[in-house]
Amino acid sequence: MEDKELRELKREINIRIEGVRQENEMFKKRVSVIFNLFLPGIGHFIYGSSYIKGIITFLLFLSYNIIFFNVILPNIDTRIAIIIIYYLPAIVIWMISLIMVSSLER
DSSP states (O other): OHHHHHHHHHHHHHHHHHHHHEEEEEEEEHHHHHHHHHHHHHHHHHHHHHHHHHHHHHHHHHHHHHHHHIIGGGGGGGOOOHHHHHHHHHHHHHHHHHHHHHHHOO
């Protein structure tokens, strides 16, 4: 009798533990996406997936911003449309990184 009750209790506990694990994974994914909105590539580190992808994305975004603000921006017109066109590669890197993080699964 006790053995049957213990097995049932163990099964219920395992179901609850699995539910908590799934909730933890969903929370981790949401936090990774939110952080990736602020700094591209950081979401990979928080989620714990591919650190190399995170480093590459972060360095691409950072290097393009450095090039844009130090080299490109001083040498172009001040019209907003031209500035946006030249900044599009950084936005593309940002969005691709966001898509990569939001599609991560363990």
